[in-house]
Amino acid sequence: MFLKDYISDVVNGVSSLLKGMRKTGYYFTHSKEIITEQYPDNRATLKLADRFKGEVVMPHDENNEHTCTGCTACELACPNGTIKIITKFDITPEGKKKKAIDAFIYRLEMCTLCNLCVAACPSDAIKMAPNFEHSVFDRSKLTKILNKPGSKIKEGIE
């Protein structure tokens, strides 16, 4: 009885191991079915999803104009104080004072990429960009000013 159990244990054990080894052998000979991303060698062809949340950017058009009114809705929506907006008053051609942004300060090192600022923006001034290689040698480089120098608000955005 003992011998019978022993032999059946050995046979079952070996067959179960061979079953697993067959799968390994299959993928050894069918190397095309293996999917491995060769990052960073494939940087040129790497395609990230359009919605990938990498960092917050402010799109500017060809006239160096953005649509940010400086309403600070994003600043209020941000859970960790990543965004700080400094406003100034521009003088319009009619001689009136108009509120505009001086600096849109974005601290990438504090950002959790939760998308709440983009969702809160009433004028679609900011969006998420799929850049993910953020490592720099100096932490101060992660504090960015999103509005480009000399940029101004687009006509007709209130």
Place this chain on the structure above:
Amino acid sequence: MYTETEIIKDNTDLGPDGELVVNMGPQHPATHGVLHLVVTLNGETIKKIEPHLGYIHRSIEKMCESLTYRQFIYVTSRMDYLSSHINNTACALLVEKGMQIEVPERAKVVRTILNELTRIASHELWIGAMAMDLGAFTPFFYAFREREMITDIMEDTCGARLTMNYIVPGGLMYDIHPDFQTKVKAFVKQFKEKVTEYEDLVTGNVIFQSRTKGVGVLTAEDAISYGCTGPVARASGVRCDIRKIDPYDAYDRVEFDEVIETAGDSFARYMVRVKEMNQSIRIIEQLIDQIPEGDFVGKTKNVLKLAKGEFYQRVETARGELGVYIVSEGATTPHRIKFRSPGFSNLSVLDHIAKGSKIGDLMATMGTLDLVIPDIDR
């Protein structure tokens, strides 16, 4: 310089009964996260296990109390990061319940599909990590192949792979990606073909079976008295699936079985999770063609304020029952918030079921409890 005899003398500071205290972690390569176990051994037999917690404590509950009802959801992704979608759903459901926000049907169905995808992804990672704990390296790559498809779907629709923050009070943050349905269908097809590979590699493997069968047995009574939930309790024959008991979102209109095993050992816990993945696939198949048209987010006020009172919502995460409890004073932020995390209760049973077994079995017992340390510490 020590002489040879002095070295031996120095190493014999064993306890009164020949006890040896071994620290497992926080840098131990086989533990998940940074769990620190102080294991008291007598020879190779475990006498006592003391988990030392707090290495990854971020005071999430206190953090949530300073954030508004829209903002605090993203923090919960960082608790149980493998089922972050389900954590987010729990918080969103609670705010919706407290404010009587009408959630569109489309959002409900999409939430259910994404929750089930998250559950599959979590179990896939668990199979890989647990098999690696037990010394099998290959299943990790097989499991991650399917998991990669899910993270791709998440990346397309939610914009992130792990901490999605896609669910907001009232529905979804934005609409699903146009390719969502085709991609999920392709995943379901591939998963059904490839799930047999796990059976060949892991389930039928004689080494795996002899290392898990009869190891770390948890009885149904103990599972209830220690507050175990999820696959750990269901492997002991306790019915505790919140999706069946207290359905939320679209779970009341789908057919699926609550997976119950009665053995209560490590192998039963493994089988529950493997079978649960198949049930999740069943749920996704029923819903993927039935996504109703319409809005993806309901009408909400600009500033969310919960009425004065207490609110509780529970959901079934990949690890068990997650409860969110909020005491509101009528302000824009919660007055007190408490998370009942499944991982903490499941960890507390470890000392009870591993006592008396050999130290090699501890890896199997601990692996099948599916501990996620950020969920335990919060």
